[in-house]
Structures are given as structure tokens and as C-alpha cells.
Amino acid sequence: MSxxxxxxxxxxxxxxxxxxxxxxxxxxxxxxxxxxxxExxxxxxxxxxxxxxxxxxxxAKPHIAEFCxxxxxxxxxxxxxxxxxPAFFTEHTVTELRGWKDFDLEQxxxxxxxxxxxxxxxxxxAVSWAEAFGDIGSKLKGYDPKKVIFYASGRASLETSYMYGLMARMYGSHNLPDSSNMCHETTSVGLKSAIGSPVGTIKLTDYEKCDAIFFFGQxxxxxxxxxxxxxxxxxxRGVEIVVFNPLKERGLERFQDPQNPLEMATGKSTPIASQYHQVKAGGDxxxxxxxxxxxxxADDIARQSGAPGxxxxxxxxxxxTGFDAFADKARATSWDAIELNSGLTRTAIEEAAAVYARSKATIVVYGMGxxxxxxxxxNVHMVVNFMLLRGNVGRPGAGFGPVRGHSNVQGQRTVGITEKPELAPLDRLKELYDFEPPRELGWDTVASCEAVVSGEAQAFVGLGGNFVRAIPDTAAMEAAWQGLDLTVHVATKLNRSHLLPGKTSYILPCLGRIETDMQATGAQSVSVEDSFSHIYGSKGKATPAADTLLSEPAIVAGIxxxxMPANPKVDWDAWAGDYAKVRDAIEATYPDMFADFNDRMFTPGGFWKGNAAAHREWKTKSGKAEFNTPEVLSATGFDDAEGRFRLMTLRSNDQFNxxxxxxxxxxxxxxxTRDIIFMNRLDMAKIGVxxxxxxxxxxxxxDNAQRRVEGLRVVEYDIPVGCVGAYYPxxxxxxxxxxxxLESHVLAAKSVPVRLEKA
Incomplete structure (x- = not known):
């Protein structure tokens, strides 16, 4: 060790x-x-x-410093x-750079x-932009569009994302995996099936009106x-904040406001969680x-005695709909089974439940946990179930608050980055642009990985991100990745995905969102969507890193x-020169959500795209919010066994994805170091480390595959017995x-079956 x-x-x-x-x-x-x-x-x-x-x-009314x-x-x-x-690459081969750490590559x-x-x-x-676009375009013309992957990370703007999704469909591909596939696709599937909305129902201002917050895995x-x-x-102001999370996270324990002179001077801080319960990984x-x-x-007893329910x-x-079946299941489930699967005592869970029972307005917050x-x-269906019991959706201070990761990952889905044909307005796109969009289910992240390993995939185009580093089964994926005929990466910095080139490989550097984006009609602005379904304008003013960079829309237009042959209904050059025209196209495609888009994009606090479930309008198959009765009490998908641990992959305070x-x-x-494994002291004693x-x-x-991470340093930590933590990616x-x-295909990174070997 160092x-x-x-x-x-x-x-x-x-x-x-x-x-x-x-x-x-x-x-x-x-x-x-x-x-x-x-800036x-x-x-x-x-x-x-x-x-x-x-x-x-x-x-709408920001702090003096509205950044963390x-x-x-x-x-x-x-x-x-x-x-x-380019001089950097004369000094370093790709083989050498593969041995660098992630930090060093981007540094x-x-x-x-x-x-x-x-x-x-x-x-x-180094090559010219014309050479890059010409070669990429020539090769893409020769592939089966259904075997080309168009990945989008969650940072690209609404304008770029709309252009990118349209480009892929006009080309003939519905393979549009994105960051959602790796994190909150479970929300998109679970919430949509239960309440008819794939996203959270609350607004930021609802935190001013709630009296209880329940936290799960965020x-x-x-x-x-x-x-x-x-x-x-x-x-x-006395809101009861009840946390369920395997690890004690400091931000949910206490917070010292850097913008509060008194707290900074005195060292005082504010306790956050009123209850903190360390549930086992997968026990929610x-x-x-x-x-x-x-x-x-409790409601049964109250009603039997004539008291208010x-x-x-x-x-x-x-x-x-579905309440009676769910209620019967809850009554029949034993506390022994609940305690065994959650890792918590009945007393602890009942203390939390008492808070919920007396709350008038509850928000539930959850993340990838x-x-x-x-x-x-x-998990998501159970969140819906317990919130529906007391009508905690569609009224002030109450509802669902899933916290998204990337700054526009939710917005990308809104404007058409999806492999699912039913989620894209294909008939409207056909009408607007006079082409026949693909109608079949495309490849999500899992299907894309399987296609790369099997050799079915021919090419990969990545709009940002570090796809090969973010996906599962890294060793198998890296071994297969260079079998692709073409890999194209739109990026701001070097990362590990770039060091696994296909037979032909390009890196196309782009402007960052914070930089001045000067195009044919002047300096441009872009827009994004937050976790609360609000749309914001964003204007960069910093000096670009180089005068050789192109904007993301310009790169999409160039490819x-x-x-593809010219389409008189799509003027790519005009769009790349004036993003307001792209926003007009978004408005024409999604008029209900984006009415007067250009006029409203810089509204303080953003403008809300709307959410039917927030108005108690349920766009489900039944036309109502649906209780779903679970068949399992553990979310892990595997049984516990002697010597087997539940691994949770973690992010550190010094990283983002x-x-x-x-x-x-x-x-x-x-x-x-990041070569760490966090363990409970009882587990350490049991295996003798x-x-x-x-x-x-x-x-x-x-599955008989050999998967290993060697050389991890044991750190005794407050973590549930049978669970271990180590870093992602x-x-x-x-x-x-x-x-x-199941169904959403999100990698199950919060409960992975592993064993430990002593070095």
C-alpha cells in the first residue's frame, strides 16, 4: 500500500x-x-x-452561491x-494509456x-473535421442500421438530444441506450405502470409544504x-426525516451551511435525519x-373501534385499484419474515411507520439504492403502495421525488432518446419530416452489451459519457469492444472508453456547456430538464478550450x-447555426409540454412540462393508480449462502458517476486510494481479516465466469452484516x-453476489 x-x-x-x-x-x-x-x-x-x-x-430565487x-x-x-x-498522443500510445487510472486520463x-x-x-x-465526418458517414452508410448503437449520456442538452434521436431514427436505428438504462429506468418503468407517469410528481417548492420525508437509498x-x-x-421547521440506507451518509446526518456565517464561525450544524435505519442491501x-x-x-383496529381511520x-x-389484494398480503406477511429480509427490528420499522401514520403530507425520496x-x-411499486395508502400523491407537499443523476438525463427521454417505440412520437416525426421511423424495439444498454459480446453490433456512436467504463462485466466487454468495426466518441476529455478503439475509431471533441457557443446567428443557449420536470435555459460565456472545437449540435449535424441523403424537411445546417430553430422543432413535436418554448426557457425557476399524476390523472391501463402486490421481500434476486456477501458499489465524495x-x-x-472494501467488524472476525x-x-x-477485483484494503465500517461496499466503476x-x-434492465449494482479471498 502507498x-x-x-x-x-x-x-x-x-x-x-x-x-x-x-x-x-x-x-x-x-x-x-x-x-x-x-462563472x-x-x-x-x-x-x-x-x-x-x-x-x-x-x-427561482437562488442563493448567492447556487452551487455545491x-x-x-x-x-x-x-x-x-x-x-x-495531438502532441500528447505522440508521447503516449493507446496501450500505455490503458494502464493509467481514470483520474489521470481526464486530468x-x-x-x-x-x-x-x-x-x-x-x-x-489529428484529422480535419471534414475528413472525420466524411469517413464516419461513409462507413455508417455501409452498415445495417439495426446493428448500430447510438448511445447518449445524460449531459447533452435538449436541443442536441432531439437532433441525435432524430438522426438515429432517420438513419433507421432504434438502438438509443442512454444513462437512464444504467440508473433510473427502473423508475421510468415502475412509476409509469403504477401511476401512469415515468417521473417524479413533486416540485421543488413541495419541500416547503411537507411535514415528513422518507428517504430510501439516496x-x-x-x-x-x-x-x-x-x-x-x-x-x-420540524419536518420528520426518516432515512433507510445501508450506510450512514453524512449529508443525511448533519449539515453545516457554507453560506451561513454563524454556523461557519461557531462550528454548529443542523441534524438532518430524525430516524436513521441501516437496512440490508436489497431489504427495502x-x-x-x-x-x-x-x-x-392500525387502520383495521381504529375502524373496528369506531375511531377515525x-x-x-x-x-x-x-x-x-388492487388495494384489497395488497392489504391482504400485508396482513399475512409475518414480522419474522420482514425482520429477516430487512435486517431491522419490528420496533424500528414501527417507529418509522408511526411517523408516516401521523403525517399530513409526505414526500418519498429515493435513488439508485x-x-x-x-x-x-x-422496490418502486412498494414505494407507490405505501404512499397510496394515505393519498400522498397529487396534493401539496406530498408525492414522489426520485433524484436523477446527470443534469439532463430525464430531459433526454422527454425529447425522444429511447429505444422503446411506444415512448417516442413516431407518427408525429413521420408527419413533420416525411420519413418512416423504425417501429421495432431497439437495443437498450443490456441488449447493446449483449450485441457487442456476440459480435452482432457493427458500430457504436457515443454522445458523451464513458460507456465501456459504466457498464457491467467490464472484462468481457473490454475484450469484445475492439471487435466493433467503428467507434465514435463525442467528448470533452479523454476516458477509458476511447482507449478501446474499434477497427476504425474517432474522438470528436466538443464545446462544454459553460463555454461560449458562437454559431452563424450569434451566441447560442441550450436547455435542460431537472428531476422536477422543469425546463431551464443555459447560457455559456467562458472562453472555449480551443478554437478547433465544434458544438454538440454541429457535430450531430456533421455526422x-x-x-444520409439530404431531406428537405430537415435543415441540419440551419439547426446547428440557430438552436432556437431546434426548439421550434421540439415544440412542434411535443406541443403540450413545450408551448412557447423559446419565450419561456429562461423563466426563473424554469417552466414545468406538466405531470398528469400530480393532478391525480392516472394514465395507466386501468385508468387508476395501481397497488402492486410483491412476490418477494428481498430485491437482490439471489439467495444468501455461507460465505456469500451482498456487494454495494459506491461513489465517493470525490467523483460524479x-x-x-x-x-x-x-x-x-x-x-x-480507491482500492477499498468496507466491511462490518463481525464479518471481518468471522472470516479472519x-x-x-x-x-x-x-x-x-x-454462471462459471471468472470475475475478480484484486488487492482491496479492508476498512472496518458501520455497514450491515453480510454486506460489503466497494467503489464504482x-x-x-x-x-x-x-x-x-427485471423489466427495466438496469444493472443491479447495489446487491451483487460476491465472495472474499484473503490475499
């Missing part, structure tokens, strides 16, 4: 001086100048730019002074020139730190069944023109492609 590795308990709150020091460190490392500091004052402001990190909402620690890191990361020029800086892989020298070399301290401000306000179905059982049986029977009768399980859909900002997971007390011992993690999926190698959520 001498600079430091592991110790972190006792400070989230936010506060720890955040301030972290910002100073990354600012110094990226050597940012006055322009970046100026931070515009971040998430009504007339500024939307953060390139998470999808948390922008308030991770948002500021993302801005410094994008506006870094470092550059990856090389912003890409400046379009690049093509030269197999004879094992290097990327960590705001690292993944959406601006959320800590409304949570702090809620806690201070059992928890919510326990809450529902308590409420239903606890359940909202009028709401259930008017707005729901619910969605990334084999039975993730059951589209090169690979696959982007690693550094090696300091401050809240977990780990500095200088101690702190700082080295172990290997071995996949235990039962390094441990994706342990997740089989087949280990995914």
Missing part, C-alpha cells in the same frame, strides 16, 4: 469547512483563473448556466487550464482536435449536495411492507449530413450483464 494513504474517521458535518477546503484543492490543481471564479457566480442562476453535474432543481461542492468541481473540471493536444485536460486511431502506431492522430451529500439546503430548512421491499402492515392493521379510504376508492436491484421494479475528481472520499474517511489486510473480491453469480467487473433489474 505511504500517502490515510484512513481515519471523519467527524465533521457535510458542507462547512470541509467543502471549502475541497474547492480550494481542486481550484489549485486545475489552475483555474478569474474567469472560472466569475461560478452564474452557476444555476436564472440568466446563467445550468450545472453540468447533477439534475437538482434551480430555485461537486458542482464547483464539475465547473473547474470543465474549465481546467490543461489541454490534451490530462480538454481535448482540442478531432482524432483518428492509427493502428500502425497505436496512437490517435445520498445527497455526495450526489446532489444542493439538496442539503432544503433538507436543512425542513429539519429546522421488506421495510415498506412493514410500514404498510403497520398502517393497515388512518388510511385514506376515499382516495383509495376513487383513485386506485432502490432502482439498481434485480427486483428494483418491486447526419455525411451518412465515472468521473473521478480525486482520491479523497472525505465523508468515509478514505484518502489516497483485520483492518488494512488485503483481500480479493470474486464474483459469485453461479472499478467493481463493475463483478456484475454480470445478466444481473440486472
Amino acid at each position: 505511504d500517502d494513504i490515510d484512513i481515519e474517521d471523519y467527524t465533521a458535518p457535510a458542507g462547512g469547512w470541509g467543502s471549502m477546503r475541497s474547492l480550494v484543492e481542486i481550484s489549485a490543481r486545475e489552475k483555474i483563473g478569474p474567469e472560472t471564479l466569475k 461560478l457566480t452564474r452557476q444555476n442562476k436564472p440568466d446563467g448556466f445550468v450545472c453540468v453535474s447533477c439534475a437538482w432543481g434551480r430555485p 461542492e461537486n458542482g464547483a468541481k464539475a465547473t473547474a473540471w470543465e474549465l481546467t487550464t490543461y489541454r490534451t493536444t 490530462a485536460g480538454r481535448l482540442t482536435h478531432p482524432l483518428k486511431y492509427d493502428a500502425s502506431t497505436d496512437r490517435y492522430v 445520498n445527497p451529500g455526495s450526489n446532489s449536495p444542493r439538496f442539503l439546503h432544503p433538507l436543512r430548512d425542513c429539519a429546522k 421491499i421488506a421495510v415498506m411492507m412493514g410500514i404498510s402492515k403497520f398502517v393497515i392493521e 388512518i388510511i385514506d379510504h376515499d382516495f383509495i376508492a376513487q383513485h386506485t 432502490l432502482t439498481q436491484h434485480v427486483h428494483g421494479i418491486d 447526419a449530413k455525411a451518412m 465515472t468521473t473521478i475528481y480525486g482520491y479523497h472520499d472525505r465523508f468515509r474517511g478514505v484518502k489516497g 483485520a483492518n488494512e489486510d488485503t483481500v480479493h473480491l470474486v464474483g459469485d453469480a453461479g 472499478e467493481c463493475n467487473i463483478l456484475i454480470p450483464i445478466a444481473h440486472h433489474a
Whole structure:
């Protein structure tokens, strides 16, 4: 182990001086100048730019500094002074760069020139934009469109995403996997089937009206730190915040507001969670069944005695279906089974249920701790079940608040990035652009991975992201990836996916959202959608990293023109020169959601695209909100066995998705390494390992494939017995492609069957 590795308990709150020091460190490392500091004052402001990190909402009346620690890191990361020029690749072969860490690859800086892989020298070399577009277009013309993958990461704007999805369909492909496939597709499937809406129902202002918040598997301290401000306000006004999460996350324990001089001067902080329950990984179905059982049986007793009921029977009768079957199941489920599967006591669950029973307006918040399980859909359905019991949807201060990751991952789906034909307005696209869109189900992330491994896929075009690093079964995928005939990556920085070139491979560097985007009609603005279904305008003003960069819309237009015959209904050049024309096209395609799009895009607080379920209009098969009775109490999809652990893949405080900002997971007390496994002390004693011992993690999926992560340092941690934690994406190698959520196909990264071997 390295001498600079430091592991110790972190006792400070989230936010506060720890955040301030972290910002100073990354600012110094990226050597940012006055322009970046100026841009931070515009971040998430009504007339500024939307953060390139998470999808948390922008308030109509922002704070003086409307950015968080991770948002500021993302801005410094994008506006870094470092550059990856063609000269960089004369010094380093692709084979050499494969040995670099993720952090080091991106730390090389912003890409400046379009690049093509030269197999004879094992290097990327600079090419002209015309050469790149011409060659890419020529090759795409020769493929079967149904065997070409068009991936979109969650950072691309609504304008780019609309153009990209249209391009793929006009080409003849419905293979449009995106970031949702890896995280919240479970929400899109589960909520839609139960309440008719694939997204959350609340607005940011509902946090001002609730009296209880139930948290499941979401960590705001690292993944959406601006959320800590409304949570702090809620806690201070007495809102009961009940948390279910396997790990103690500091942001849900206490928060020190960096913008509060008194807290910063005195060291005071605000306690967040009023109850904190460390459920076993995959045990949330059992928890919510326990809450529902308590409420239903308490209501039975109350009604038998003539007292007021606890359940909202009028709401259930008017707005729901399936209640009787679910209620019978809850009554029949034993507390022994609930305790066994949740890892919590009946007393603990009943304490939480009592909060729910007395609440007048409850918000439920959840993240990938619910969605990334084999039975993730059951998790989401159980969230709906227990909320429907008391009518907690479609009224002020109550409803569903899934927290999305990437800043526009929800918006991409809104404007057509989907492999599912029923989710895209295909007839409207046909009418507007005079072509026949593909109507078959396309490849999602899992199907794309399977097609690459089998050799069926011919080409991959990636709009941002680090696809090969983010997907499961890393070793198998990396081995198969270079069998693709063509790989194209639109990117701002170098990442591991670029180092697995197909037979022909291009990297196309683009402008960042924070930079001035000057086109034929002047400086352009773009738009994104947040987790609350609000649409915002975003205007970059920073100096571009290089004058050789093109915008994302210009790159999409360049590829589209090169690979398809001209269509008189689609003027790609006009769209690339004036994004307002793209927004007009979005409005024409989705008039109900995007009426007066150009006029409203800079509305303070954004404009709401609408949500039928928020008005108690249920676009389900039954026409009502649906109770769903689960058949399992564990979401893992596998049985416990002697020596088998449930692995949860984790993100550190110093990363966002696959982007690693550094090696300091401050809240977990780990500095200088990511080669860590967090373990309960009882499990450590049982298998005979101690702190700082080295172990290997071995996949235990039962499919005879060899999956290993070697050389992990044991860290004793407050984690449920039988569960271990280690970092994403390094441990994706342990997740089989087949280990995914049923129906939604989201990788089941929060409960992976593994075994430990002593080094």
C-alpha cells in the first residue's frame, strides 16, 4: 500500500469547512483563473448556466452561491487550464494509456482536435473535421442500421438530444441506450405502470409544504449536495426525516451551511435525519411492507373501534385499484419474515411507520439504492403502495421525488432518446419530416452489451459519457469492444472508453456547456430538464478550450449530413447555426409540454412540462393508480449462502458517476486510494481479516465466469452484516450483464453476489 494513504474517521458535518477546503484543492490543481471564479457566480442562476453535474432543481430565487461542492468541481473540471493536444498522443500510445487510472486520463485536460486511431502506431492522430465526418458517414452508410448503437449520456442538452434521436431514427436505428438504462429506468418503468407517469410528481417548492420525508437509498451529500439546503430548512421547521440506507451518509446526518456565517464561525450544524435505519442491501421491499402492515392493521383496529381511520379510504376508492389484494398480503406477511429480509427490528420499522401514520403530507425520496436491484421494479411499486395508502400523491407537499443523476438525463427521454417505440412520437416525426421511423424495439444498454459480446453490433456512436467504463462485466466487454468495426466518441476529455478503439475509431471533441457557443446567428443557449420536470435555459460565456472545437449540435449535424441523403424537411445546417430553430422543432413535436418554448426557457425557476399524476390523472391501463402486490421481500434476486456477501458499489465524495475528481472520499474517511472494501467488524472476525489486510473480491453469480477485483484494503465500517461496499466503476467487473433489474434492465449494482479471498 502507498505511504500517502490515510484512513481515519471523519467527524465533521457535510458542507462547512470541509467543502471549502475541497474547492480550494481542486481550484489549485486545475489552475483555474478569474474567469472560472466569475462563472461560478452564474452557476444555476436564472440568466446563467445550468450545472453540468447533477439534475437538482434551480430555485427561482437562488442563493448567492447556487452551487455545491461537486458542482464547483464539475465547473473547474470543465474549465481546467490543461489541454490534451495531438502532441500528447505522440508521447503516449493507446496501450500505455490503458494502464493509467481514470483520474489521470481526464486530468490530462480538454481535448482540442478531432482524432483518428492509427493502428500502425497505436496512437490517435489529428484529422480535419471534414475528413472525420466524411469517413464516419461513409462507413455508417455501409452498415445495417439495426446493428448500430447510438448511445447518449445524460449531459447533452435538449436541443442536441432531439437532433441525435432524430438522426438515429432517420438513419433507421432504434438502438438509443442512454444513462437512464444504467440508473433510473427502473423508475421510468415502475412509476409509469403504477401511476401512469415515468417521473417524479413533486416540485421543488413541495419541500416547503411537507411535514415528513422518507428517504430510501439516496445520498445527497455526495450526489446532489444542493439538496442539503432544503433538507436543512425542513429539519429546522420540524419536518420528520426518516432515512433507510445501508450506510450512514453524512449529508443525511448533519449539515453545516457554507453560506451561513454563524454556523461557519461557531462550528454548529443542523441534524438532518430524525430516524436513521441501516437496512440490508436489497431489504427495502421488506421495510415498506412493514410500514404498510403497520398502517393497515392500525387502520383495521381504529375502524373496528369506531375511531377515525388512518388510511385514506376515499382516495383509495376513487383513485386506485388492487388495494384489497395488497392489504391482504400485508396482513399475512409475518414480522419474522420482514425482520429477516430487512435486517431491522419490528420496533424500528414501527417507529418509522408511526411517523408516516401521523403525517399530513409526505414526500418519498429515493435513488439508485432502490432502482439498481434485480427486483428494483418491486422496490418502486412498494414505494407507490405505501404512499397510496394515505393519498400522498397529487396534493401539496406530498408525492414522489426520485433524484436523477446527470443534469439532463430525464430531459433526454422527454425529447425522444429511447429505444422503446411506444415512448417516442413516431407518427408525429413521420408527419413533420416525411420519413418512416423504425417501429421495432431497439437495443437498450443490456441488449447493446449483449450485441457487442456476440459480435452482432457493427458500430457504436457515443454522445458523451464513458460507456465501456459504466457498464457491467467490464472484462468481457473490454475484450469484445475492439471487435466493433467503428467507434465514435463525442467528448470533452479523454476516458477509458476511447482507449478501446474499434477497427476504425474517432474522438470528436466538443464545446462544454459553460463555454461560449458562437454559431452563424450569434451566441447560442441550450436547455435542460431537472428531476422536477422543469425546463431551464443555459447560457455559456467562458472562453472555449480551443478554437478547433465544434458544438454538440454541429457535430450531430456533421455526422447526419455525411451518412444520409439530404431531406428537405430537415435543415441540419440551419439547426446547428440557430438552436432556437431546434426548439421550434421540439415544440412542434411535443406541443403540450413545450408551448412557447423559446419565450419561456429562461423563466426563473424554469417552466414545468406538466405531470398528469400530480393532478391525480392516472394514465395507466386501468385508468387508476395501481397497488402492486410483491412476490418477494428481498430485491437482490439471489439467495444468501455461507460465505456469500451482498456487494454495494459506491461513489465517493470525490467523483460524479465515472468521473473521478480525486482520491479523497472525505465523508468515509478514505484518502489516497480507491482500492477499498468496507466491511462490518463481525464479518471481518468471522472470516479472519483485520483492518488494512488485503483481500480479493470474486464474483459469485453461479454462471462459471471468472470475475475478480484484486488487492482491496479492508476498512472496518458501520455497514450491515453480510454486506460489503466497494467503489464504482472499478467493481463493475463483478456484475454480470445478466444481473440486472427485471423489466427495466438496469444493472443491479447495489446487491451483487460476491465472495472474499484473503490475499
